[in-house]
Amino acid sequence: MKPHPKWCGFFFIIFRKNYYQPVIMRSSYTKILRWILGLGLLVFGSNKLFPFMETPPLPPEAANFMTSLEATGYVLPAIGLLEVIIGLMILFNKWVPFALLLLVPITVNILMFHIFLDMPGIWPALVIAVLNVLLIQKYWKAYKPLFQDPV
Numbered sequence: 001m002k003p004h005p006k007w008c009g010f011f012f013i014i015f016r017k018n019y020y021q022p023v024i025m026r027s028s029y030t031k032i033l034r035w036i037l038g039l040g041l042l043v044f045g046s047n048k049l050f051p052f053m054e055t056p057p058l059p060p061e062a063a064n065f066m067t068s069l070e071a072t073g074y075v076l077p078a079i080g081l082l083e084v085i086i087g088l089m090i091l092f093n094k095w096v097p098f099a100l101l102l103l104v105p106i107t108v109n110i111l112m113f114h115i116f117l118d119m120p121g122i123w124p125a126l127v128i129a130v131l132n133v134l135l136i137q138k139y140w141k142a143y144k145p146l147f148q149d150p151v
Helices: 005-014 027-049 060-072 075-091 096-116 123-138 140-147
Strands: none
Touching (some): 027 123, 060 075, 075 096, 096 123, 096 140
């Protein structure tokens, strides 16, 4: 039996008609989050493939690290291609749970780069990480079978 909505008190304001589902789970909010994350990945991934934005000045350690990644000739283009593919999957709402899982290691590496080498530039990394976590939370039902015991 569901409790009466008044039971939630002032928290009822932040819940939608189905008061067990928070506002962040509304489909319009999910679409907005998907579009922000997808467009960000598309733009920054494209920039890794075809540089059209100037990179901000980096601390010496971070610049050395980025120079070594560029020197390999394949790491940054591969990451850029993955970001573009993931961004398109998220924008076109195709295989979004899979795309979000593909994005997790990239997000973790972006965060670690900024935590250890470029702390002042961490804000875009935090935005990507938060959007990724929120969308994974939205699609959590798709991940439940991964955590169940095999039959």
